[in-house]
Amino acid sequence: MAFVSKPKIIAHFILQLDIGGLERVMLNCIRRMQQQSDVKHVIISLTTANDFSQDDLREKVAVHCLNKKAGNDWKLHFRLFQLLKEIKPDILHTYNLSTIEYHPIAMLAGVKGRIHAEHGRDINDPKGLNKKHNFLRKLMSFFIHRYVAVSDELFQWLNTTVGISKTKTQLITNGINTEFFNLPKQPSENxxxxxxxxxxxxxxxxxxxxxxxxxxxxxxxxxxxxxxxxxxxxxxxxxxxxxxxxxxxxxxxxxxxxxxxxxxxxxxxxxxxxxxxxxxxxxxxxxxxxxxxxxxxxxxxxxxxxxxxxxxxxxxxxxxxxxxxxxxxxxxxxxxxxxxxxxxxxxxxxxxxxxxxxxxxxxxxxxx
CATH class of the missing domain: 3.40.50.2000 (Glycogen Phosphorylase B;)
Structure with a gap:
């Protein structure tokens, strides 16, 4: 699939570019998208970024770190606004609770499309029942065009517990490269x-x-x-x-x-x-x-x-x-x-x- 107009820019906004399942989903998606379309991608880390192992992405995908301070860091909102004005992304794609609150900044910066994805929950709220967090998720629906859930359970939770309209939610389950993860097993007595x-x-x-x-x-x-x-x-x-x-x-x-x-x-x-x-x-x-x-x-x-x-x-x-x-x-x-x-x-x-x-x-x- 390819966009018919000039190449679009997708900004992926994540808590930290580290080693983990969520990060691998994002990076694998970026790699595949670059092979299938002329979309350009940038990564924004709310905090810091470790070196990631996808050698074919390092020179193609810019990574911007906002270096958020512990606690309230109000200047970060202005840094993000400036960065978005500089990058001029067509879409901001945020991941999990830590980055959802920045969609109003994206709207003010002129980002046309705004997507939020829920990939899992935090140790402090494993069932997703924290009223303050869910109020924030609901409040951000005024600024977010589409919520993505990666499992049926998260999809139902967004609709019933958080209260996001079904017209704004979409289920996209995770997927992997089944050819790459298909090496023969090595024999063992253990x-x-x-x-x-x-x-x-x-x-x-x-x-x-x-x-x-x-x-x-x-x-x-x-x-x-x-x-x-x-x-x-x-x-x-x-x-x-x-x-x-x-x-x-x-x-x-x-x-x-x-x-x-x-x-x-x-x-x-x-x-x-x-x-x-x-x-x-x-x-x-x-x-x-x-x-x-x-x-x-x-x-x-x-x-x-x-x-x-x-x-x-x-x-x-x-x-x-x-x-x-x-x-x-x-x-x-x-x-x-x-x-x-x-x-x-x-x-x-x-x-x-x-x-x-x-x-x-x-x-x-x-x-x-």
């Missing part, structure tokens, strides 16, 4: 569990480690390992907890990595212990790589994982249930392979990156 997530409270790695402690007590004789991929503020605390639980020979921390497709070749079961989620990119990537899934039954995850078909769903913050699900795959290795195959089939049919990009391009075009 059952290899893995978790890929930012090491932050909402991902609840403490509960995952507690489950591993229980698993080790009940199945110490069985060969299994857990690899945790990602970085974040809880890195040191989780490493100490691993030592306290005497899991050092079982659990390995790899830190932040950009070779996820290769790492998934050595994973039999992907485990996600989050308290809240949208539709996590890491689950879709693992599914595309024919990996069985254990995940908490939160957010949009039940939309993706059918119980005992692509994996196993458990209640959040329930270490016993999580350990039991891991034990199931320890005892039923062939089921892990079967669920992994069905997981890939699900992604191929419903969560393809090309479909996601097509939907976003159509959404942008409608506002121009």
């Amino acid at each position: 059952i290899r569990f893995a978790n890929i997530a930012r090491l932050s409270p909402i991902k609840d790695h403490k509960n995952l480690l507690q489950a591993c402690q229980l698993l080790q007590k009940e199945h110490d004789e069985m060969p299994w390992t857990l690899t945790i991929i990602g970085d974040g503020p809880l890195r040191e605390e989780l490493a100490l907890l691993t030592q306290e639980y005497q899991l050092n020979e079982r659990v390995n921390f790899l830190g932040a990595r950009d070779d996820i497709a290769e790492l998934l070749t050595e994973v039999d079961v992907f485990v996600l212990s989050s308290i809240a989620e949208g539709i996590p990119m890491t689950i879709l990537e693992a599914m595309s790589a024919s990996t069985a899934i254990i995940a908490t039954e939160v957010g949009g995850i039940p939309q993706v994982i059918e119980q005992h078909k692509e994996g196993i769903l458990v209640e959040k913050q329930d270490a016993i249930a999580l350990a039991q699900a891991m034990a199931f795959y320890l005892k039923n290795v062939e089921k892990a392979k079967e669920h992994g195959k069905q997981a890939r089939d699900k992604v191929l049919n419903s969560y393809n990156e090309q479909r996601m990009v097509k939907d976003y391009l159509a959404c942008y075009e409608q506002l121009l």
Whole structure:
């Protein structure tokens, strides 16, 4: 799809350009859009930006950091206004609660199209019931042309709880490159569990480690390992907890990595212990790589994982249930392979990156 007029500019406004699922969705979309249209993209970070691994984007996409101070930073509104007047974007696309309040500034700066996307929730409001936050989301509907939700659960929440009109909301589920995440599995005598997530409270790695402690007590004789991929503020605390639980020979921390497709070749079961989620990119990537899934039954995850078909769903913050699900795959290795195959089939049919990009391009075009 290509715009018939001069190239348009889309400004993507995010809290921080860091390593995470939301950031990968955004960057993957930008890459695909550049291949399929003449749209130009810029990224605005409310705070700072780390180096991102998409080598083909670094020289093509400008990144602007507003370096927001902690607390109220009223001068930031003026800096954003000046930046938008300089960039002259045709559309401002904000992501999650942290950037939604700046749409009036975008309107004053002459930005024609204004879109806000909800990808998930914060640890302080995992169910999205904070009245102050939802009042802000509702208030901003006077300035926002389109709200995008990445899961059915978020879509219904925007309509019923927040009170956004259905005429302003759109469901665009996340999608991934199913060709890229399709490398053959490397054989192993161990059952290899893995978790890929930012090491932050909402991902609840403490509960995952507690489950591993229980698993080790009940199945110490069985060969299994857990690899945790990602970085974040809880890195040191989780490493100490691993030592306290005497899991050092079982659990390995790899830190932040950009070779996820290769790492998934050595994973039999992907485990996600989050308290809240949208539709996590890491689950879709693992599914595309024919990996069985254990995940908490939160957010949009039940939309993706059918119980005992692509994996196993458990209640959040329930270490016993999580350990039991891991034990199931320890005892039923062939089921892990079967669920992994069905997981890939699900992604191929419903969560393809090309479909996601097509939907976003159509959404942008409608506002121009």
